Amino acid sequence: MALTKEVMVIEGGRSFEKVNKILEKYSKAQDALIPILQEVQAEYRYLPEEILTYIATTMDIPPATVFGVATFYAQFSMEPKGKYVIKVCDGTACHVRRSNSILKKIEEVLELKGDEKTTRDHLFTLETVSCLGACGLAPVMMINDQVYGKLTPDKVGEIIKELMEKEAAKI
Amino acid sequence: MSEMIIDGRKVPINGEKNILEVVRKAGIDLPTFCYHSELSVYGACRMCLIEVDGGNIMASCSTPPRDGMVIRTNTERLRRIRKMALELLLANHDRDCTTCEKSGNCKLQSLAERFGINQVRFGHREKTSPKDTSSPSIVRDPNKCILCGDCVRMCGEIQGIGVLDFAYRGSDVVVAPAFNKKLKDVNCVNCGQCVAICPTGALTIKSEISKVWDALNDPEFLVVVQVAPAVRVAVGERFGMKPGELLMGQMVSALRRLGFDKVFDTSFSADLTVVEEATEFLNRVESGESLPQFTSCCPAWVKYVEQFHPELIPNLSTCRSPQQMFGSLVKKFYEEKLGISRDKIFMVSIMPCTAKKFEAQRPEFAPDGIRDVDAVLTTEEISRMIKEAGIVFEELDVESLDMPFGFATGAGVIFGVTGGVSEAVLRTAYLRLTGDHSQPQFDEVRGMDGVKEASLSISGKEIRLAVVHSLSATKELLKQIADGTVKYDLVEVMACPGGCIGGGGQPGPSDSKKRVMRAKGLYSADKMHQLHTSDENPLIQRIYKEFLDEPSGERSHELLHTSYGSRKRISGQDIEIINNRGASKLEVSVCVGTNCYLKGSYDLLKVLSDKAETEGLKDKIELKATFCMERCGKGPTVKVGERVFTGMTLDKADELFNHIKNSLK
Numbered sequence: 137m138a139l140t141k142e143v144m145v146i147e148g149g150r151s152f153e154k155v156n157k158i159l160e161k162y163s164k165a166q167d168a169l170i171p172i173l174q175e176v177q178a179e180y181r182y183l184p185e186e187i188l189t190y191i192a193t194t195m196d197i198p199p200a201t202v203f204g205v206a207t208f209y210a211q212f213s214m215e216p217k218g219k220y221v222i223k224v225c226d227g228t229a230c231h232v233r234r235s236n237s238i239l240k241k242i243e244e245v246l247e248l249k250g251d252e253k254t255t256r257d258h259l260f261t262l263e264t265v266s267c268l269g270a271c272g273l274a275p276v277m278m279i280n281d282q283v284y285g286k287l288t289p290d291k292v293g294e295i296i297k298e299l300m301e302k303e304a305a306k307i
Numbered sequence: 308m309s310e311m312i313i314d315g316r317k318v319p320i321n322g323e324k325n326i327l328e329v330v331r332k333a334g335i336d337l338p339t340f341c342y343h344s345e346l347s348v349y350g351a352c353r354m355c356l357i358e359v360d361g362g363n364i365m366a367s368c369s370t371p372p373r374d375g376m377v378i379r380t381n382t383e384r385l386r387r388i389r390k391m392a393l394e395l396l397l398a399n400h401d402r403d404c405t406t407c408e409k410s411g412n413c414k415l416q417s418l419a420e421r422f423g424i425n426q427v428r429f430g431h432r433e434k435t436s437p438k439d440t441s442s443p444s445i446v447r448d449p450n451k452c453i454l455c456g457d458c459v460r461m462c463g464e465i466q467g468i469g470v471l472d473f474a475y476r477g478s479d480v481v482v483a484p485a486f487n488k489k490l491k492d493v494n495c496v497n498c499g500q501c502v503a504i505c506p507t508g509a510l511t512i513k514s515e516i517s518k519v520w521d522a523l524n525d526p527e528f529l530v531v532v533q534v535a536p537a538v539r540v541a542v543g544e545r546f547g548m549k550p551g552e553l554l555m556g557q558m559v560s561a562l563r564r565l566g567f568d569k570v571f572d573t574s575f576s577a578d579l580t581v582v583e584e585a586t587e588f589l590n591r592v593e594s595g596e597s598l599p600q601f602t603s604c605c606p607a608w609v610k611y612v613e614q615f616h617p618e619l620i621p622n623l624s625t626c627r628s629p630q631q632m633f634g635s636l637v638k639k640f641y642e643e644k645l646g647i648s649r650d651k652i653f654m655v656s657i658m659p660c661t662a663k664k665f666e667a668q669r670p671e672f673a674p675d676g677i678r679d680v681d682a683v684l685t686t687e688e689i690s691r692m693i694k695e696a697g698i699v700f701e702e703l704d705v706e707s708l709d710m711p712f713g714f715a716t717g718a719g720v721i722f723g724v725t726g727g728v729s730e731a732v733l734r735t736a737y738l739r740l741t742g743d744h745s746q747p748q749f750d751e752v753r754g755m756d757g758v759k760e761a762s763l764s765i766s767g768k769e770i771r772l773a774v775v776h777s778l779s780a781t782k783e784l785l786k787q788i789a790d791g792t793v794k795y796d797l798v799e800v801m802a803c804p805g806g807c808i809g810g811g812g813q814p815g816p817s818d819s820k821k822r823v824m825r826a827k828g829l830y831s832a833d834k835m836h837q838l839h840t841s842d843e844n845p846l847i848q849r850i851y852k853e854f855l856d857e858p859s860g861e862r863s864h865e866l867l868h869t870s871y872g873s874r875k876r877i878s879g880q881d882i883e884i885i886n887n888r889g890a891s892k893l894e895v896s897v898c899v900g901t902n903c904y905l906k907g908s909y910d911l912l913k914v915l916s917d918k919a920e921t922e923g924l925k926d927k928i929e930l931k932a933t934f935c936m937e938r939c940g941k942g943p944t945v946k947v948g949e950r951v952f953t954g955m956t957l958d959k960a961d962e963l964f965n966h967i968k969n970s971l972k
Contacts, residue, residue, distance in 0.1 A: 152884055152932065153916075156909060185486050186882045189934060192485075193901050198469030199485035199493070199877055207474045 154179045155187060164195045169205055173212060182213045218254050218261035220299060222279050227267030229274040238275050239264065241289035245296045259303055260296070309374035314381065326367035326378065327355050335380055338389070338418050340506050341455040342368040345804070345819060346464055349456050353392045354418070358382050390422050398429035400507070401450035407508040408446070412815065414506035415453060436481070441489035443668050444497035444513055444661035444811075452482055452509035458501035465804060467779030468611075470495045482509075485877060492878040494614055496778070498607035498802045499661030499685075499811015512661055512812060515682045516692055522653040522681070523566040529641070530653045532562055533633045533712070535573040537659035537723030537807035538686045540828030541821075544814040545690035546700040550821040551828030553835075556705025561693050562657075563706060572708050573656065574715030576633035577722040577731070579850070580604065581841035583867055584626045584728075585735040586858040588797055592765060597621045599773075599788065599795045602728050604628045606666035607802035609871065611778055616785065617873035617902060617939035625868040629722065630656050630663055631672050634679030635866045637712060640854060655682045657689050659723065659810030662802070671869055685812025711846045717833030718841045724826045725776035725806035726752035726759060729799040733763060733772070734840045740765055746839045753830070755805060755823060758784055760795075772797045777804045873939035875900075881931040884916055892929045893970055897955075898944040900935035907957050908943035914960045915967075927971055 158175045162168035172191065177183050183206050192199040206212045224230075224239050242248075242262055246255050254261040270276045273285025277292070284295060309320045311329060318333045325348065330337050340352035350369040357367045360377035364385070367378075379385070397419060404410050439447040456473065459482055463469040470493055474483050484493045502510045522528050539555040548554070555572075562570045588600050603609055603624040612619050627635070633656070638649040656663065660683075666672070667680040684692070693700050707713070718734055721727035730749045737747065751761040752772070757780040763770045773795045775781050781800050787793045803809045805822035808829065838844060856862045881896060897903075897912040912932055919925050936944045941953035945963060948970050955963050 152882055153913065184882075186880045186934075189485075189877055189879050190882060190899060190932070193899070193934070194904060198463070198472065200469055200472035200474075200483070201463075203483075203485045203487075204472040204474045208476045 151179050152187075155190070159191065159194055166195060166197055169195070169197065169202065170209075173202075173206060177212060182216045185214065188214075215254060216258060218259050219303075220259060220279050221261045221263065222277060222296075223263050223265045223268070224277045225266075225268045225270075225275065226264045227271065227274075229271035230267075230276055233274045235275040237289050238277065238287050238292050241292050242296060245293055259300070309372075311372055311374070311376040311378065314379055320372045320374065323372055326357060326365075326370050326372045326376075329372050330355075330357070330367055330378075330380055337367060337380055338421070339368060340414060340418075340453060341457060343457060343460075343504065343818075346457065346460040349460065352453075352455050354389060356385055356388055358385055364388070386422070390424060393419055393422055393424055394427050394429060396453050397424065397427045399432045400453065401435070401448070402427075402431075407451070408511040408514070409451075409505075409508035413508060414816070416507075439489050440513065441491040442495065442497065442513060442665075443491075444499060444664045445490055445495070445502055446511045446513050447490060448509055448511070449481055449483070450509075451507045453507055454480060454482060455506060456482070457504045457506065458482065458510055461500045461504045465777050465779055466496075466498060466500055466802070467777075467782040468494060468496065471501065486879070488878065494876040496607040496610045496614070496802065497662040497665040497811075498778070500803060500817065501811075502661060503809075503811045503813065503815045503817035506816070512685050512687055513664060514688055515664070515684060516688050518682050519655055519684060519692070522655070525653075527651060528653040529568050529647055529651060530566065530655065531569045531571065531637060531641075532567040532655045532657060533571045533573045533576070533630070533637075534558055534562070535630070535656065535658045535660070535723065535807065536577065536720045536727075536829060536832075537810060537813070537825065538657050538689070539832070540723075540808065540825040541659065541686050541813045542690060543700070544821075545687070545694075548701070549824065551824035551826075553828050553832050555832075556707070557700060557703040559708055560703045560706040561698050561700060564698050565692060565696055567655070569709045569712075571633070571637070571712040572715050572719075573629050573633055573658075574719030574722065575712045575844075575846070576629040576636065577604075577719035578715055578841035578844045578847050579632055579636070579867065580626055580629050580722075581718055581728075581731045581735050582847060582851075582858050583632075583863060584624050585732050585739070585841075587624055587626065588732065589736070589739075589765075590859065592768065592770065592796060599798045600624055602797075602799045604722065604728060605662070605801050605803075605807075606660070607662040608778070608781070608800045610662070610665070610874065611781075611802065613871055613874035614876045615901075619785075620871045620873070620940065623871055625864075625870065627672075627867055627869045628663075628666060629719075630658065630683075631666065631679055631869070632867045633712070634667075634672065635674075636850075636855075638679055639866055640850075643854075650677050653681045654679065655684060656680050657684050657686070659686050659807045659813045660803075661685060661811040663812075685810075687812055687814060690814065711849070714844065714846045715836070716838040716841055716844045717836035718839055719844075720832045720836060721829055723807040724829050725801050726754070726774045726799070727806065727829070728801075729761065729772055729774050729797070731841060732797070733761065735842050736763060736765065736770075738840050738842055744840075744843075752799075753826075755819070755826070770797065771795045772799070774799045776801045776806055776809075778802050873902075873935070873937045875935040875937055877934065879934060881933040883929070883931055884912065885919060885925055885928060885930040893927060893948055893967065894929050894931070894946070895948075895967060896931045896933040896936075896946040898934070898936050898942060899932045900939065900942075902939035903935075903942035903944055906943050908945075908955075910957050911943055911945070911955060911960055911963075914957065915964065918960075918964050922968075924968070924971070928967065 188202050192202040226235050268276050275287045276285050313333050323329045338354040341349045348369045350366045355367045358379045436449040459471050522530050540551050543552045543554045559570045601623050634654050641647045664683045667683045672679045718731035729752045733749050752759050752774050759774040761772045775784050808825035809822045938944045943955045945952045945955045
């Protein structure tokens with residue numbers, strides 16, 4: 137089933153308990169803010185504003201500072217992410233091998249418009265990264281932990297459609 | 308002795324922490340945006356660059372001086388880099404200077420002029436962000452921010468709050484409140500120190516000038532103005548005069564020319580505050596209750612307590628600030644004695660302070676919806692009005708204040724400087740207890756130290772007093788008071804460095820030298836007054852006799868005192884623990900704000916969540932963790948449906964759960 141916001145809030149109680157366990161684990165030490173945020177994000181799959189306010193309050197750090205940290209690092213997201221996170225490489229090697237056309241194709245297939253990064257059904261999130269370290273396979277992308285190399289727009293379209301069909305079959 | 312060579316001249320090094328200080332000592336005004344001696348070194352603006360012998364370029368603010376160092380401050384290369392940095396800043400800047408609030412006082416504008424920037428070779432930033440005008444005190448315009456971080460460090464380091472911080476990264480960086488919220492929705496206390504230090508128009512005072520012009524032009528209104536103590540020693544600064552020059556007489560003259568019908572002195576109500584507050588304090592000493600007593604003249608401090616230390620609310624003096632005492636007293640007095648109804652009186656106050664704008668619009672100071680103080684102008688705003696009217700301030704003759712609210716003692720005047728309120732109260736206490744009219748000076752509470760202490764013996768009892776300014780110093784002192792390392796009976800708090808003379812509404816940029824000069828101005832003004840103890844003010848005595856009755860009496864309480872409540876720090880959503888999108892659900896919110904959290908509200912939340920699960924009520928209730936229901940003193944607070952339960956400690960979990968079950972029936 138698709139990961140929607142509704143699913144996450146129903147599981148909210150358990151997650152919130154986990155947040156408190158994480159805070160205890162690091163004894164609410166202010167210099168542990170980044171690992172705390174990392175673990176909280178692993179739990180919620182993103183950093184909800186109200187959870188960040190809670191973390192700031194219990195750790196005695198200004199909320200503006202927590203917000204600053206959460207928005208500075210690319211690894212943190214304050215928007216719910218999809219079940220499949222697609223990372224298209226736009227490093228030099230991939231860029232010269234037309235990674236941009238890969239990106240455009242994915243946007244087209246997922247029907248993402250403007251600044252949208254996540255599909256409305258919360259299935260896919262599209263991101264670009266600077267290098268995946270697999271330049272020999274350029275252009276490259278990752279979907280969650282799986283790496284796909286030597287891509288063409290057609291190939292990418294098929295990969296995504298396959299995932300969409302797999303998800304549709306579950307419903 | 309160690310020395311260095313700056314532009315070919317020998318300059319001694321006397322313990323300066325960085326090269327910049329040595330260079331400035333040598334009479335060279337090296338430009339900076341982000342360097343302030345009172346804040347930590349940030350090294351971001353790249354204006355203070357110097358060239359070290361051998362060709363290295365360094366930021367002088369973040370490099371310590373070394374003996375024998377040879378540096379140059381004005382080479383072709385340095386000029387080129389500085390100009391480039393300025394051009395890049397300007398490229399990202401909303402350059403609509405003529406309509407900018409800061410025009411004429413903007414550091415970016417003046418450095419661009421100084422370095423002869425006559426064109427910006429780079430494109431213009433097209434993305435614009437909305438202005439935040441939500442706060443009653445401060446306007447934030449992100450399009451004018453140069454990311455020097457002065458406000459971030461001022462709010463975090465000096466005020467200990469951290470309302471603003473850097474967010475996002477790279478070309479997206481902004482300085483913003485948490486979650487890009489509006490200033491009115493976060494924990495800002497409106498002190499305006501960020502405004503006073505901002506080099507550009509990114510943070511400015513929320514102007515009430517047009518509201519005041521409208522009132523002045525309306526024949527219906529009797530326009531009454533009160534002038535705060537700290538204004539008279541700073542207003543000259545925008546007219547080329549030195550900080551600290553006493554200009555009350557000129558101020559009165561200017562205000563009359565602007566069209567104000569009555570010109571009064573807030574020092575009068577400061578005297579009144581002393582009488583009330585000293586009485587309140589002596590009563591508390593007698594009963595031993597709610598000590599230490601904290602002063603309540605500073606609206607930024609009061610909001611700070613309401614947000615961060617609701618447990619100290621009973622310790623705050625219930626006295627309104629002099630501004631608000633003045634507003635309520637004068638409106639009532641005119642209504643009763645002269646038959647002018649309060650909605651026909653327009654009360655303007657001229658303050659060194661931006662937080663006073665917030666205070667004046669607090670609902671408790673607007674009986675029947677009509678405010679006691681209708682508009683608050685800062686020193687900066689009144690300077691602008693004087694200029695707008697074409698009044699040549701420097702050439703004005705001295706005029707005297709109107710009566711009866713224009714007569715003050717020196718005690719009321721020194722209210723504008725840190726330690727002043729305490730000294731005024733000490734003078735009164737001394738007079739009342741000894742009957743001695745010699746009016747001693749209390750040097751231990753004067754000066755710019757972060758925390759000052761004094762003691763006094765009252766009927767054989769040792770009374771200890773502390774004076775603190777800047778909220779970071781206050782935060783530290785509160786910690787020490789809480790853990791019992793220090794013990795006081797009376798604590799004077801002023802949120803701004805130096806007290807009101809260093810207020811956020813005073814002519815910027817804020818610096819310690821100016822504050823010392825303004826303080827000196829107020830103390831010499833005190834000397835010039837005939838009387839120095841508030842109890843001796845004959846007009847205060849008359850007001851009590853004819854109007855107010857007695858200090859701390861019923862009438863005084865109605866007009867001169869107030870009450871406080873806890874206040875939420877940040878707006879936002881609740882955390883959903885159990886959510887049901889079904890038709891009938893009972894909403895249960897448990898507060899996890901700091902105060903309730905410390906009293907164990909999280910454990911309570913967990914018990915409720917478990918119980919709901921085991922008793923099979925999970926689909927009937929909607930359980931939430933919420934932030935602050937503004938009842939911090941009585942926490943932990945839980946809301947079940949529309950009913951609020953306070954004092955819900957963990958041992959009351961069963962009782963609370965029964966309430967929930969009953970509500971479900």
